[in-house]
Amino acid sequence: MDAREMIARRAALELRDRTLVNLGIGLPTLVARFVPHGLRVAFQSENGILGFGARPPEGMEDPNLTDAGGGFISAEPGAASFDSAMSFALIRGGHLDMTVLGGLQVDAAGRLANWMVPGQLVPGMGGAMDLVTGARRVIVAMQHAARGESKIVPRLSLPPTSERRVSLVITDLAVIQPTPEGLLLRERAPGIPVMAIIAATAAPLIIPGEVPEMPLDGPARAAA
Amino acid sequence: MDAREMIARRAALELRDRTLVNLGIGLPTLVARFVPHGLRVAFQSENGILGFGARPPEGMEDPNLTDAGGGFISAEPGAASFDSAMSFALIRGGHLDMTVLGGLQVDAAGRLANWMVPGQLVPGMGGAMDLVTGARRVIVAMQHAARGESKIVPRLSLPPTSERRVSLVITDLAVIQPTPEGLLLRERAPGIPVMAIIAATAAPLIIPGEVPEMPLDGPARAAA
Amino acid sequence: MRRSISAAEAAAMIPDGARLMIAGFVAVGSPERIIDALVARGARDLTVIANDTARPGLGIGKLVEAGCVARAIVSHIGTNPVTQKKMLAGELEVELVPQGTLAERVRAGGAGLGGVLTPTGLGTLAAEGKQVIEVEGRPYLLETPLRADFALLHAQEADHEFNLTYRLTATNFNPLMAMAAECVIAEAVETVPVGVIPPDAVRTPGLLVDHLLERAH
Amino acid sequence: MRRSISAAEAAAMIPDGARLMIAGFVAVGSPERIIDALVARGARDLTVIANDTARPGLGIGKLVEAGCVARAIVSHIGTNPVTQKKMLAGELEVELVPQGTLAERVRAGGAGLGGVLTPTGLGTLAAEGKQVIEVEGRPYLLETPLRADFALLHAQEADHEFNLTYRLTATNFNPLMAMAAECVIAEAVETVPVGVIPPDAVRTPGLLVDHLLERAH
Numbered sequence: 001m002d003a004r005e006m007i008a009r010r011a012a013l014e015l016r017d018r019t020l021v022n023l024g025i026g027l028p029t030l031v032a033r034f035v036p037h038g039l040r041v042a043f044q045s046e047n048g049i050l051g052f053g054a055r056p057p058e059g060m061e062d063p064n065l066t067d068a069g070g071g072f073i074s075a076e077p078g079a080a081s082f083d084s085a086m087s088f089a090l091i092r093g094g095h096l097d098m099t100v101l102g103g104l105q106v107d108a109a110g111r112l113a114n115w116m117v118p119g120q121l122v123p124g125m126g127g128a129m130d131l132v133t134g135a136r137r138v139i140v141a142m143q144h145a146a147r148g149e150s151k152i153v154p155r156l157s158l159p160p161t162s163e164r165r166v167s168l169v170i171t172d173l174a175v176i177q178p179t180p181e182g183l184l185l186r187e188r189a190p191g192i193p194v195m196a197i198i199a200a201t202a203a204p205l206i207i208p209g210e211v212p213e214m215p216l217d218g219p220a221r222a223a224a
Numbered sequence: 225m226d227a228r229e230m231i232a233r234r235a236a237l238e239l240r241d242r243t244l245v246n247l248g249i250g251l252p253t254l255v256a257r258f259v260p261h262g263l264r265v266a267f268q269s270e271n272g273i274l275g276f277g278a279r280p281p282e283g284m285e286d287p288n289l290t291d292a293g294g295g296f297i298s299a300e301p302g303a304a305s306f307d308s309a310m311s312f313a314l315i316r317g318g319h320l321d322m323t324v325l326g327g328l329q330v331d332a333a334g335r336l337a338n339w340m341v342p343g344q345l346v347p348g349m350g351g352a353m354d355l356v357t358g359a360r361r362v363i364v365a366m367q368h369a370a371r372g373e374s375k376i377v378p379r380l381s382l383p384p385t386s387e388r389r390v391s392l393v394i395t396d397l398a399v400i401q402p403t404p405e406g407l408l409l410r411e412r413a414p415g416i417p418v419m420a421i422i423a424a425t426a427a428p429l430i431i432p433g434e435v436p437e438m439p440l441d442g443p444a445r446a447a448a
Numbered sequence: 449m450r451r452s453i454s455a456a457e458a459a460a461m462i463p464d465g466a467r468l469m470i471a472g473f474v475a476v477g478s479p480e481r482i483i484d485a486l487v488a489r490g491a492r493d494l495t496v497i498a499n500d501t502a503r504p505g506l507g508i509g510k511l512v513e514a515g516c517v518a519r520a521i522v523s524h525i526g527t528n529p530v531t532q533k534k535m536l537a538g539e540l541e542v543e544l545v546p547q548g549t550l551a552e553r554v555r556a557g558g559a560g561l562g563g564v565l566t567p568t569g570l571g572t573l574a575a576e577g578k579q580v581i582e583v584e585g586r587p588y589l590l591e592t593p594l595r596a597d598f599a600l601l602h603a604q605e606a607d608h609e610f611n612l613t614y615r616l617t618a619t620n621f622n623p624l625m626a627m628a629a630e631c632v633i634a635e636a637v638e639t640v641p642v643g644v645i646p647p648d649a650v651r652t653p654g655l656l657v658d659h660l661l662e663r664a665h
Numbered sequence: 666m667r668r669s670i671s672a673a674e675a676a677a678m679i680p681d682g683a684r685l686m687i688a689g690f691v692a693v694g695s696p697e698r699i700i701d702a703l704v705a706r707g708a709r710d711l712t713v714i715a716n717d718t719a720r721p722g723l724g725i726g727k728l729v730e731a732g733c734v735a736r737a738i739v740s741h742i743g744t745n746p747v748t749q750k751k752m753l754a755g756e757l758e759v760e761l762v763p764q765g766t767l768a769e770r771v772r773a774g775g776a777g778l779g780g781v782l783t784p785t786g787l788g789t790l791a792a793e794g795k796q797v798i799e800v801e802g803r804p805y806l807l808e809t810p811l812r813a814d815f816a817l818l819h820a821q822e823a824d825h826e827f828n829l830t831y832r833l834t835a836t837n838f839n840p841l842m843a844m845a846a847e848c849v850i851a852e853a854v855e856t857v858p859v860g861v862i863p864p865d866a867v868r869t870p871g872l873l874v875d876h877l878l879e880r881a882h
Binding site for chain 3: 271287288293294309346347348352383384
Binding site for chain 4: 552556559560561562563564565566567581583584586588590592593613614615616619647648649
């Protein structure tokens with residue numbers, strides 16, 4: 001299992017039955033492949049659909065049905081489509097149970113930066129600021145480090161996406177829960193010792209008595 | 225021709241081709257009967273339809289299709305229905321060319337009062353405040369006096385519906401245009417001398433050199 | 449496929465003192481069956497957010513007559529003399545809100561916005577006690593969002609996942625209120641299988657609807 | 666029945682320096698024919714309000730590449746490296762707006778509201794220079810309405826009175842922008858007789874649409 005798949009599998013265990021979920025572009029998109037068996041989750045794409053499905057077979061694409069990255073998708077029975085105002089009313093109005101987003105940095109206060117690197121890369125925030133501010137739970141799914149540098153830092157050096165504290169950070173090394181007291185190490189990746197996580201993390205971590213390995217397959221899926 | 229019909233006929237001459245118009249409950253509703261020939265006017269009802277038509281024949285009513293007073297209406301081909309937010313986005317966003325509303329008082333500043341009589345009658349403003357604030361042109365269609373008292377007063381004694389100056393006041397005696405300088409007498413009802421209008425009006429009027437009789441049938445209709 | 453509930457079960461969920469949004473415009477688009485069940489269970493002390501109080505014997509008018517309502521936040525009570533009488537007698541508190549402002553306040557509540565800036569009501573009684581905010585040199589009233597414990601809706605079609613459609617002028621406040629309450633209860637004229645309502649025709653996604661009344665007998 | 670115009674006639678109506686809203690999301694739901702005509706006429710100095718600048722060779726991306734655009738008010742430019750290059754080179758001014766805020770600002774412009782109060786953007790670069798308003802103890806950013814000289818739309822169906830429908834995720838900003846411009850120009854995949862689109866399916870009433878492009882050849 002590669003690191004991206006592991007992160008996506010762990011993030012998928014945060015999904016809840018009959019909820020509305022938004023997945024960011026890139027790694028978070030993989031989460032849709034690992035929905036635990038028996039859960040009915042409706043994925044929202046901020047460009048205006050709820051209940052979308054996988055890319056259709058070649059030749060069956062609808063040019064009017066794409067995800068926020070412009071890629072072809074399908075629609076599950078019972079899907080609903082709407083304009084951009086309704087799409088963000090769902091996001092900002094507390095109707096979205098969860099969003100999974102990629103990250104450039106998370107800091108000790110649990111703030112996320114994921115929309116620009118000043119002077120280098122300015123893709124824009126797209127829907128990220130609304131998602132981080134409005135979703136009931138915000139899951140950051142990202143590599144623990146980039147180019148050897150920890151992405152979990154004492155204080156953001158990149159512009160924040162929101163002042164809100166995110167709910168959970170899932171990386172290839174650990175699951176970390178930002179709390180008012182700081183970053184709580186909740187789980188470690190299979191085979192990774194706590195000391196290695198501490199060493200790979202620039203921000204201080206709160207280490208509880210026990211740090212279990214992260215589950216990668218929920219009981220529901222195992223029963224399938 | 226009774227006074228109400230005369231007022232409605234004169235108000236109908238204010239209609240313009242291919243515009244959206246909202247008619248208040250009561251006298252203003254009559255305006256729809258006198259649309260000049262050849263004009264295509266779409267009537268909006270604030271409960272959520274544009275392009276509605278007359279009450280259908282008995283036995284053909286749709287319980288889901290009513291005007292703002294709850295009376296049965298029909299829909300013209302090309303009608304559109306929508307929710308209350310869209311209905312008032314049309315009204316407040318400047319998309320409504322004209323509203324015709326009844327009035328309790330209009331004062332020298334051109335302000336309208338038409339939604340309550342303190343301690344006596346409190347129907348509520350319904351959509352009136354939005355209509356008077358948002359429509360491009362606001363036409364007040366009302367009797368000149370009630371119980372012998374002029375409804376056109378120096379200063380409102382009843383609570384105003386909006387601070388906006390209305391566009392035109394059409395009564396059974398006169399057509400009056402509120403201006404920054406005061407109430408300008410534009411037209412008089414057939415056979416009514418200017419002095420009689422001045423005598424029947426509690427507010428001061430600006431009297432131009434010529435005050436023609438109000439037309440009650442536009443050229444378009446006459447050609448029909 | 450989700451399970452429906454009876455009107456009585458719906459009424460039993462709604463405690464005395466609850467704050468309700470009830471859709472409808474002079475009862476067109478109002479959930480009459482849920483209303484009847486609330487009257488039948490003798491609900492008390494309700495706050496009702498709605499366009500109007502309909503007429504005696506109709507829609508919200510039935511709740512008013514039965515003494516279920518302590519407070520109404522509405523744009524119009526002119527069609528219901530009982531509401532006017534109770535208001536003047538001090539038995540019913542009425543807060544009047546301009547209709548377009550009411551719609552936007554409900555929308556803001558459902559959309560997570562902090563409020564609405566509108567010119568409507570400036571210089572009138574509707575401005576009393578409210579903040580005036582200047583934007584680009586023009587004054588606007590700040591109107592706050594409205595939310596409720598329950599939204600009671602009347603739909604045309606409901607599919608088996610509770611996606612809803614509305615019909616013509618029975619739409620009015622239904623899609624707005626569906627967004628703005630903790631618990632959303634709907635009744636529908638027709639119940640249809642999933643897929644019968646195409647995605648572009650869904651006006652309220654089923655995920656927003658907590659309960660649907662069983663088919664009327 | 667109303668008359669349609671050619672794409673070239675539409676482009677000729679839009680002067681250099683105009684402020685345009687252009688619907689679409691990575692070009693899905695964008696009016697490609699009007700865009701092509703603007704490129705062909707060599708439009709200059711346009712301000713474009715849109716979700717994004719699509720990709721090179723696609724939708725708004727074609728306007729950017731052709732040097733028609735001086736300023737873009739958008740939520741995202743990550744899909745178009747040409748936009749990024751021009752921005753960094755100082756050839757194109759880009760104002761980035763959170764996507765939901767952009768939608769609400771356009772809606773406010775079309776609905777006659779004085780602005781939007783949103784928690785989105787608080788404590789970020791998006792809050793710079795903006796007023797913070799407290800409502801019921803919570804802070805919100807005041808975001809101002811957006812309007813334009815022209816809105817350029819892509820519809821699925823247009824009837825002969827220019828009532829419009831949109832399809833699936835090609836809807837996005839189309840119905841919002843239809844409300845927020847002085848002149849609204851639409852192109853449609855299909856043209857149908859009046860009455861083919863039922864009242865509940867009309868998403869933009871034809872009265873809001875000033876011009877419709879003639880059928881594509």
